[in-house]
Amino acid sequence: MSEGTRLENANPVIFQRSGERVQTASEEDEDVHDPIDDREIFDILSINDPEHPLSLEELNVVEQVRVKVNDAENTVGVEFTPTIPHCSMATLIGLSIKVKLLRSLPDRFKIDVCITPGTHASEEAVNKQLADKERVAAALENASLLEVVNQCLSTRSI
């Protein structure tokens, strides 16, 4: 993270962003209850990459097919795919996703963030860190770590 470090993946493949969600008539109807669905969670995940001036969606780190939500059973599962298997940012990206979801979803949800199986060298360790509530809380006590996470989560003025 320090100044002058070289990017691990300087020239990533960039993916097309999915368009705005199309608004339906039932969404505008006062009386209809709209359940929280995969796409809604996916839209929440418009997070910036810590290294590149791109969103995680554009780097294909998060994809809609890897977002699973069950509104009735109060669970959200997100799998993310680091751009390269040795990406040192994987924990940070996972943390950002987790924090964003914690801030954006009602308390009732159990949030599970993990690496897409088979896409990272130290997959298990990272998953374990992300699943551990206390370690996540401790990480957010760390001002410099929180700073980076917040930068990922702030809306970028273009």
Added chain:
Amino acid sequence: CQRSSYRDTMAAESTLALSLVEEFVSGLQDSKAKDAAKGVKDGKFTVLQLVEALGSSLTSSQPHTRARGVHLLSEVLQECYGDLTEREVLIAFYENRLKDHYVVTPPVLKGLKALTKCTNLPPGSAVSMLRSVFQDIHVQCLSQLCCKTHFFFFSFFSHDVSLLRFPTELKGLGADFVFGFVQSMDGERDPRNLLLAFQIAKNLIHGGYDLGKFTEELFEVTSCYFPIDFSPPPNDPHGITREELVQALRAVLTGTPKFAEFLLPLLIEKLDSDVQSAKLDSLQTLVRNSCLAVCLQLKQELTGLWTSVRREVFQTSSEKIESAGLAALTALTSCLSRSVLSSDSEDSLSTFLDFILKDCKHHLCEPDLKLVWPSAKLLQAACSASTRASHIITVAVMPSLLEQYNNRTQVIETADPMNQDQEEVSELHSHHAVRQRCLSALAAVSIQPSVVQESTPVLLEVLRSAHTGNLAKKMLFLASSVVLTCRSLQRIAERVQDSEEAGRCFHDVFIPHLLSLALQAFVSVFFFFVNAFDLFAQCRAYFLMRCVWLPFRLAGQTASRAVSLFLDGDVSFLPDNSFPSHMQLLKGDSWSLSRLVCLLMGSVCSLPRSVEVPQIDKLLSALEEMSCACSHPLSYTSAAKCFAGLVNKKPQGDSLDSCACPQVAKALLLRYHPLFTTLTDKLFSLLDDADLGPMAADGFSLLMSDSTDVLNRACHADVRIMYRQRFFSENSAKLVQGFNAAPQEKKPNYLKALSNIVNKLPKQVQVTELPALLSLLLEALSCPDQDIHLSTLSCLEPVLVNPPQVLIQQLEALINRLLALISSPAMSVRIASLSCISTLSHFPVLPFRARVLRALAKPLDDKKRLVRREAVQARGEWFLLGSPGGR
């Protein structure tokens, strides 16, 4: 001394030239050509000296050495063709060199091309150059030469200068030139050369060269490439695309009427082939061809073309080909429409359209509907080509369309309502669809006044038939078709060409009929209830549209008729009337009759200001009475609107009885009438009224918004600019004052009025005016009315982006109220307050952070997705507040 130095220079010059020549010719260093050209340009040596230096290589026994020598000279000439003194000698030299070995030819051609660019070419030299080129380059041999020579050969001609600078001289060469070109082009395969050759051919055609007896040859030699079948090799160095070649060839083939007689059979042949690209190319070429008409006199060609195009559309394999086919048909028809007829020939357009009609018309009547669409498309394509074509087709098709239409009606009528199996219903639906299409097609073709005269009675007939039925099921279908019919009429009214004839038609036939129909509908027992409102809206809009362009005289007459109908019950001008005379249309207490007043509104309110409405005072008082006495909403609003419309146009200075109706106030506000203040004062005083207060407050919204039906510019209303700002600046103080003085339970009325007014103001004005009204607006946020919330929030949001100091002082109050609104029952209010809260995070609001974040947790689980989205956004922003890396 001087002389010796001159000689030294001379010697130096020739040495320099010599060494350059040596390095270029023997050393094969191509870059030396540039140096030599530079030398001539800078005056280091002359062209003559260069030729002298070249002497030995030009006379060498080796053809390759000679070629190299000429090459150098040509390169130099290409750079320094300007004002050559030696041009005549050089031309003679080059013409002579053409006779040399074929290896020498390419640089010679290059040199000749450079020479054509010389200024002051001696007269006749261009012709003599061309003549020698044709004579000495044996084209038969040329075809065996390398591509490169060929390329030079073509580029020699294609060079615009050589063809354009001496048009008269070259035309003298006439057919010889064309023949030479045809011969040279024969069997060409290189795409670069072809592109050039097509361009030359195009120039030949457009330059008006006499093609003479070689017309067919020229066509043959170019058309054998049609359709272009070329796919550029990978890594093509020349970058020539198929499209370029196609365009170039098309320009040649369609360039002259003389080709038409050859082109048409070719196109038909390619069209009948199985190759998709050939079909497409042929059709597109057909579209581009503007001079087909000459040969389209040939009847058998026409039939052939039509058959092919029809096949492509009927048995369409791709959408592209179908649309190309339709475009080709339109092009053909418009071509034929433009063709000049001789006295003894038959009208080729009508012959052609006869084919089309013969083949398409019967499909329109076939019940299986399969070919209805393609036929309709073909007919439409032909129809859109020209007025004459559309007339012929409309005359021919209209009766059968109408017949078809009526048949379908009968089918619906004969359908037994008791026997409702699925199949029948679907059949009914399809018939219904056909009818709808018929109707919209009818509306689409009714642009010409003459057509309108034909089509409108039919539509009216449809409307009339709607009144005579009582089956519930039939109603269902008819109701929608009535709406559709009205819409068609409206569309006709919008699009019909403005003319005396059309105006008269409308005036004499239409308006009486429509009025009579509307009356019948309400008098008759079979008044169908389902769509009464729709029908009304349609009729009214239709009336308004029509009156906008009706000629003044007729407009006046229409208005006076309508007025006398409504005031005096004069039904004499209505067709087939069986109405009781002296109906009291404006006094009637029956709601069904009284709502007819909206028809009156349509007829008189859209008149131009200059048209005087007869008996206006009587009319106004009747309307006023109605607007106050009638209990039916549609009736009294229409009456009030009608009243307002009339008042707005009434000449200034007339006495006006005041009536505290917002519609009238608006009419006066729009034109800055002095009496307006009296009316607003009355409206303000009404805010204190226990019953009428909320309605009066809504009245302000009406005052400030744009009127869609009567009081707008399209209906010739008198609308002044900035009337909103004016109203605001005159009345905001009054409002604040009234608010402060009002008892607690009346305050919401004032707040509602205020937010209604402020909401309609332009944004710039809002931003500057709001600080003064802030406390009132905050008050508005805590009153119980949801509409007030929404309009106040939408006023507040733009102000929050750049908040005034006053607002900062009231942050606590503002945030409290916004957080309370997060749980409003109205979704739009929730969204608006969340978005305000999100904007607020840019303020110095750190002390509120914890509280707001807690409050924002709840809307994250809102039942509406749109609210959740706003909440996620707002909460995200507030989390970043005062956090490292955030704000």
